[in-house]
Amino acid sequence: MMNIDSLLNVMSWISVFVSLLLAFFLLTVTTKNKLANRLFALYLLFFAIDNIGIFISDDFVKSHFNLEFFRWTTCALTLPVFYLYIVSVCFTDFRLKARHLLHTIPFIVTNVAFTIRLYILNDAEKGQFYDHRSQMPELYVFQVMLGIQIVIYSIAVFLVLKKYRELYQENYANPKTSIFKWLFQLATVVFALYYLSMAKNSLRYTDFNSLWIWANVMMQFLALVITCWFVLNALNHPELFRGIDSKLELTKDMLHKHNETVEIKENQNEAIAAQIAVLKQYMSEKEPFLDPSLTIQELSNQIDIPVRDLSILINHHINQHFFDFVNEYRIQKAMSILKNPLKNDLTILEILYEVGFNSKSSFNTYFKKYTNLTPTAYRNA
Template identity: 60%
Template sequence: MDRLSLLQGIAKISVFVSLLMAFFLYTVKTENKLANRLFAWFFIVSAIDLSGFFVFEYIQEYLNLVIFRWTICLLAMPLFYLYVLAVCYSDFRLKRKHLLHLLPIIVVNLVFLPRLYLADGMNKEFWDSIDQMPEIYFIQILIEFQYVFYIVSAFLVLKQYKEIYLENYANPSSLTYKYLFQMTTVFLVTHCLVALKNVLRYSDYRQIFLWLNVVVGTLALFITCWLVMKALNHPELFRGVNSKLKLAKDILPEIEEKTQFVNVKNDVINSQISGLRQYMTEKEPFLDPSLTIQELANQIDIPVRDLSVLINHEMNQHFFDFVNEYRIQKAMQILKDKSKSELTVLEILYEVGFNSKSSFNTSFKKYTSLTPTAYRNSL
């Protein structure tokens, strides 16, 4: 089998799996329909892009269709970026301003109009020289700038999401962040190979360029299959946060304006910390695996903004770490209790508010430098 046949075979499988994934995302029952539909369109656009390895011979008579298919890839990264926003923020909605993401594909098609869409013929000389046309250089350069912009933007969204999540939620599962961070990183690495491939197209290393096509096609297949497996294994993804939530560092100036006297401020803070710790010890709200800072604020009758500053700034802890500290202390008490020696580590982690063994082990080792099993054996 030659390289072209191998590449076409891989591309056909990738297109099939991508369209299958898009169908799954459109039909699966979930509360976050917008995120699923954005991701479904991402897969559809990816399928159209990957079809270029084998569809040309079927549509080469339709010049405008061939050229328009080249520009479709400019929709992929905007769709991915909007998908990241929709997953991270439960209140995200599409607005008119998001139509600006269509600007690159509109500009490119306008640039292509005079000499490509309105071209008189499509003879062999035309196709042989098309790679050297300024319009083709333009779209390739634009794609690189667009990719860098959206990848950086996606990482910034994830950074903000992680900070808000840690300050406002106690659920130890970080599956959403890890999944999106891994996906964005994989896309970045893969596109670096694509960029290298495009550079080699205009060099003397034509053979390496041809083999890189096969590598990129294979990677696209593996990435698509990986995303399918993620979706099948974790259909409950995702838990978004409210985009209106503020970080403690942004709330702090507003709180400080209300408290002018240092001594009064310190007395109030010390009293609030003491009351909070007493409530956590006596009422054990941390046993609720889905506890949020809003729910805790309601329970102790403190404005959520004040509680956020109290924990994240005055106590110098994320809400996530603050709650997990009590969970680990509770787990240590159970592990020390000889009357509960029959309880397994799995039973204990669920009892103290965790819902993931890996998260429990990580947090336990962070506080004790031992795994739960090693801690129990050391007693």
């Protein structure tokens, strides 16, 4: 038993140390996205506060019961802060407002309940509660509330990511600056950990004491691995922390807001066809897609079509995301270069940069999507 306790203590200390070290780095590093860094630092701080419970001695708890009870309640702030972090990374214009204090309601309600039921008790009564906390209804209700919170915030986070991805595909054409994949992985891993934690906590109320102990070891190990994984990714891929403007609208929302229907009259159909022809001619002749950071706003300025009309034209009438629309031209340009015998000396890396890509993996992915071949196989075919 001592060996398991020692192992838990070691992993907890490492997790807390890494979390606090990264939090300190995020709070002190010079960056444009200070709010996102501060929110994640706060998330890591709450994570560390939760982790230190494993190696807090009973003697310390008995001298500071209210502090320990309050430490429990900080768990109700962890996921709200994580959600706000996700939003702040996705949308560069995000700012904290008074309405965001609504996320603290579970934390406030819990502390009000604890004030009535726990904080005002004498030390003997607090000690009795602490010693039998697994059987106490207050802690059971608190665990249920945290479980509901996990479900709600997991849904909310993935809805934000879904909106971000749709907005990005309709307005941007640079796969390198997309943070969707990273945030999706992060959210999936974090919430998988929380759902496993829910399953682990349910063992608290069973007779499987040994299983509960080993579940704690496994959860602590996973928490340590995930913390280190985030640190490595954050250090190796700083470009992941770029967002988009939340004021951007999806095409379907534009159409709904202006009560536009899918049905098109014959004269409108001719006008739209003419606009599509002008757009495609401009893309072929002027090749704006060669700019790796091309956005729909920049293309709108170049072709002199209002950005709203251009978005509807591409995303609705051509039925392609701006992201795919632009990359198709890039791939077609790359295909012509690969088949040009005068450019056989160009490497694949040189070609992908020439046509507007800035990532070899992205280029290979999209090239294979459009041709079912790798660039090298296409050149040799």
